[in-house]
Amino acid sequence: MDAYQFAKDKQAVIFELDNVLFPEKDYLLQVYYLFAQFIEYSEQKNAQVILEFMRLEYELNGSDNLFQKTAAKFDLAESYQYNFDLLHQNARLPLKLLLYKNMLEFMQELVVDRKKIFIVTTGDPEQQLNKIKQTEWNGLEKYLTVFFADELQQPKSEIFINILSNNNLSSNEALVVGANKFDEEQSKLINLPYIVSLEIYR
Known part of the structure; x- marks a missing residue:
């Protein structure tokens, strides 16, 4: 057209x-990257493995309940939901959105x-x-x-x-x-x- x-x-x-x-995913995937890095720093869990799980889950099923699924998979405390939500609001992205x-x-x-x-x-x-x-x-x-x-x-x-x-x-x-x-x-x-x-x- x-x-x-x-x-x-x-x-x-x-x-x-x-x-x-x-693409909305250009924002969300960077948020997930930052969250995975935060969890690696806080919990000494592999950020790359967490990010890959989140990326695949997002691509297959969208963003709904993604924190809950990630928390269950990697045994994360529910309190990390706050950090996850906050990153969505104020994340400083590694790359600008194009x-x-x-x-x-x-x-x-x-x-x-x-x-x-x-x-x-x-x-x-x-x-x-x-x-x-x-x-x-x-x-x-x-x-x-x-x-x-x-x-x-x-x-x-x-x-x-x-x-x-x-x-x-x-x-x-x-x-x-x-x-x-x-x-x-x-x-x-x-x-x-x-x-x-x-x-x-x-």
Whole structure:
């Protein structure tokens, strides 16, 4: 899908963060790496073995209950859940998060064409902000306006409406770029055009 043509008559584009601008796993796997290193330091257990278990479990079954599964496998105290959760919120990543190439090029084109760029993201606000701070934006950061849905305690559709209202835009002057059915449903509730991020090419 040639999003550059699709966005030609738009004044604003609204993005989700995870799996839209970069792969969520690029963040989570670094968090798991840091947690495994922490456990090795604290418990003298092999960090590489722990990380490999967490990586495989994540790739097979996702992130749900990953701490509990890891704790059971390696006989870790439940108290380490605190450290695990805290790392998700404030981890200093060894490597910066990199935007998908197609998204980077798309956003650069939007800036050149003076389109407004918004990020509306769900999930823990501290964690999402931590991701944003550790992303290599290639200078795009000064053009971004970010909304954290969980902090605002509003459904995305309401945030979309507020963005349109505050920028004097009609629904056909904006575009939502997402990666899941939820984003699509929230967009369709207010008749916002929607496209899937990974279908975008130049």
